[in-house]
Amino acid sequence: MNASESTAVDLRPLSARSVVLSLLLGTHPPELPVRDLLRAVEPFGIGGSTLRAALSRMVAAGDLRRADGVYRLSERLLERQRRQDAAVHPHTRDWTGAWEMAVVTATGRGPAERAALRTRLTALRLAELREGVWLRPANLRRPWPGDLDDVVRRFTARPEEPGEDLAARLWPLEAWAATARALLAHVARGDRPADRFTALAAVVRHLLADPVLPAPLLPGRWPGPELRAAYTDYRRELTEEMLGHAGR
DSSP: OOHHHHSOOOOOOOOHHHHHHHHHHTSSSSEEEHHHHHHHHGGGTOOHHHHHHHHHHHHHTTSEEEETTEEEEOHHHHHHHHHHHHHHSOOBOOOOSOEEEEEEOOOSOOHHHHHHHHHHHHHTTOEEEETTEEEEESOBOOOOOGGGGGTEEEEEEOOSSOHHHHHHHHSOHHHHHHHHHHHHHHHHHOOSHHHHHHHHHHHHHHHTTOOOOOGGGSOTTOOHHHHHHHHHHHHHHHHHHHHHHHTO
C-alpha cells in the first residue's frame, strides 16, 4: 500500500440531496429543469420518486427555489457556489513577498460570534498566527466583506521569518497534499459513476481548504493544480452528458 492509498479521505455516502446540490453548485447558472435532474441522477441509482421527495424537502428547507418545473439554488446557497468557484478557479496575482494581516479589534463578543468570525476569516484563506492575528501571502484577488471592517483591521506585512517556514507553521501543507494525492487515486480508479461522483465531491471539499499559496512557499510536487484539473474535466464530462440527454 502506498502513501496515497493509506491516507484517509472524506468520501461521504451519496444521497439524493447531496447529488442535487453537487449538480447545481457546479452548474452556471445554478438551475436545472426537473427532466434534466431525473436523467442526471439516474446513473447514481436514484429513482424519480426519491428525487422528487428530496426536491420537495429542499424547497421547504430553503435550499432551492422552484418555478415552472425548474429548480435553482436559493440565495443562501449562491454564496456557497461562489466559494466553491473560487476554490476551483482562484484568482491570483504575482506575489511580491508581502503578506495580508488581519487583526481582530472587536471585544466583548460571545463564543458564537467568535466562532462565526473564525469561519469567515478561514473562508478568506487566512490562517491564525495567534489569537486574533490572521495572515496569508498577498497573492489572492478576492473581495473583502465590508462588514468585517467593523471588527477587523487590515495591514500589509513583511515578516522577518522566511516565508516557507511561516507558511508551514500556518497550514498543514504536507497533510493537505497527502489527502489530495489520495483523492486523485480514488478518482483514477473509480469505475462506477457513483464512485467517481463521490470522489469528485470530496475533491471540491478539499479544494476549499487549499490555502492557494504562491509557488515559492509550497512543498515540491504540490498536487493542487492536478486536483483542480481532475474536477474541471469531470464537470465538463458531466455537463456534456446532461446537454446530450437534454437534446434527445
